Every structure is written in C-alpha cells, then in structure tokens.
Amino acid sequence: MNEFIQKRNDLHVFENLESNVRSYCRSFPTKFQRASGYQLWDMEGKAYIDFFAGAGALNYGHNPPEMKKKLIEYLTMDGISHSLDMATEAKESFLTRFNDVILKPRGMNYKIMFPGPTGTNSVESALKLARKATGRQTIMSFTNAFHGMTLGALAVTGNKFKRSGAGVPLNHTLSMPYDGYMGKDVNSLDYIESFLNDSGSGISLPAAVIVETLQGEGGINTASNEWLSGLADLCKTYGMLLIVDDVQMGCGRTGSFFSFERCGIIPDIVCMSKSIGGYGLPMALTLMKPELDLWEPGEHNGTFRGNNLAFITATAALDYWERPSFSYEIEAKAVLVRDVLEEIVIQVPELKGEIRGRGLMQGIAFEPGIAERISILAFQRGLILETSGTDSEVIKIMPPLTIERAGLESGLQILKECIHDIANEANLLIAQQ
C-alpha cells in the first residue's frame, strides 16, 4: 500500500476523537465514501458487497435511485424538513399510502403513532401504552430478545453485556424461554402457562408480551408459526397485549411486509423502524389497535417525530409493496441463500455449522470464535458480514432485499471461500498436533 492510499483510509481521527463506544467501525476498519445498491466503496476505491444492510435499515439498498429522485425534488422545492408532529403534505401522503398499500389489503385496522425516530423509541412507546391500557406493570419478554438500548427497552432485552450498561435495576419485566430455548421437543408455552395459571407461582399477570418472530440480534432464532399463534392465544386467555417488535424483521426482511403474516396473528401493537424510512433515514412507527389508542394529546412526545425527508422516501418505498412479485423475489433469493448455506455446511462437516433463519435473514451458527473469524476474512475480501448471538457465534447474511442475483452469488462465493479457508486452517492445526 502506498503512503497516499494509507492516508486516505487512515482512521486516527476516529480513534482520537470518537468515544470508545464505537463498534461497527472496529469490525469493518476502513473509511467508507460512497455506496449504491448492494455495494459500498472506501476511500481507496475498494468495493464491498453489503450483506449487513445497515442492520436492516437498508432493505432497499444504498441510495435507491427512485427514492433519491423524490428526495432531491422535495429538497429543491423547499419542502418542509422538520415539523415536530404538525400536519404536513409529506406526512399526509405517507399515512394515506401506508393505509392503502399495507394496512387495507391485509384487512388491518391500526392507528399509527410516530414516536421518536428510532426502534427503541417505538418499543418504549409500546411498553408505556401497554401498561397504561391494562393497568398492569410487568412486561413478559424472551430469552435472547433484543429490543433496544433505552432503559425500558433494555429491561426486555436478554443480553447480559448490554443489560449491565444500564447502571440501575432493570425491572418490571419477566424473561421467559423463547421457542426452542428448552430444546427441540419442549414447547416453552406450556412452561410459561404453568406460571400464568398458578396463583402460587409468584408472578403477577403481565400487561403485555413483547416478541420478535425471528430474533435477529439474539442469534437468528426463529419461532414457529404454531408457537406464535399459541402465544397469541395465551395473550387472549390472560388479558395480556401482544406486542410484535418488527423493527428489524418488518419491511420484508423475511419475505412478507410484516414478519407475522406467516402465522396469521394480528398483534395488538407493532413496533417498526429501521427500513420503514426507506433510504436509511431515521423514522419509526408504533401501530396500535384503535381501542388501544388511549393516549392523551402530547402524553408521549418527542422533537424528531416529523422527519419529512423520511416521509418522502418511506412513501416511495411503499411502491415496492404494490407489486406482489416483490415478496416472491425475496423468497427466491432466500432459497438461493439456503442452498448455498446447505452446500457449505455439508462440505465442511468438521465446523459443525447449523443453518438458521428464513427469508433474507439467514445464517450459520458455529462454535464461538469461528463466525468472528469469518467476518474478518470476508471483510478483507470485500464482503461486509456481521455476527449475531450472545457469543457472536452466528454469521449473519442479510443483504438488501433488492440485491441483484449476481451480487448475491458473488457475496455467497466469498463467504464459501472464507469458510473453507477457516476449515483448512483448523484441519492443519489438528494435523500438526
């Protein structure tokens, strides 16, 4: 590397000035400059295939041209940028389109709330509303759940390391085993119900249950359709509200717009963020059944609930969902991913990989250490891949939903090569012993 190039990718400004809390820049240590579709380029001009997609905030890829055009037009005509929660044309268009394209065709009747612009803001509003609506205090959540970093959302998050950052007790919550947590043959709902219907269990009835249909951050654990509909029944029986946190799995990550469409449940409250803004722009929604809309005006507030630039791109993003073929395309790409992962796992049995996930949120779980090695090697070869799970034991494949087949195949090819190289290294070590 010549000196000039080294300088262009130099990271000392971040090391000197930015807090130690920074994280992804450590996993992907270069300086990015441009991005388009499923690719990013750093200062050196090196291209990277993006199999991380902003943790699910870039489901439609980087700088999608049709959204960019609408955004530029809006900026050029001096459209409102920030509006608190005042009525604007951009917000009206979004609300109307969201109702027409998403809610109505699915027979859903939700009131739409704009909390602050992040996922954790939506979760906080959902928890607060559930407590207000039921007069109960406890929220039931699940092992390995991830719901965000603010105190309320952190209290329903499983990860010990993240929880320990709170500095105060995280209470009024109840963590229960997710589907599969007690082993393949145990239905954890039976265990949960045994607490709920026993007056000696020491547990007061929760206001709500908050659940991810597929745990993205927690290790790509998928709940079955039966388990999810059983959970919805349990909620009805015990008067608990069902909150689905669709912040990461929504907006098509698992194929359908909402991740819960596959099991036919209609949650009482739905949390959305990440890709709802469409262009990686901050925006969040909390959907609630109309009878739960018990807020007093201004009772839950926030300065950044009117990001009109996000309303413009969010509205444009809904165009994808007018075509039924969009879901089929996601499914077809998911099959391609699954086929390659199966091939890899069979080719390197010594790494004992276990395939997880569905849609364009899939991965392979390994013994701790391996997924992190894969991520490092992949980055060197121009592929951005994150790990997930408490021990970072799962390598996570979550490209933009709009990725072209060729891009998907190239990324998977790099992944395959990295895993083979790691298997070879391991075999060499064993041979030397």
Ligand SMILES: *Cc1c(COP(=O)(O)O)cnc(C)c1O
């Ligand atoms: C990312 C995420 C959140 C938190 O969203 P932020 O925008 O980071 O606050 C909440 N729930 C789930 C399932 C997520 O993936």
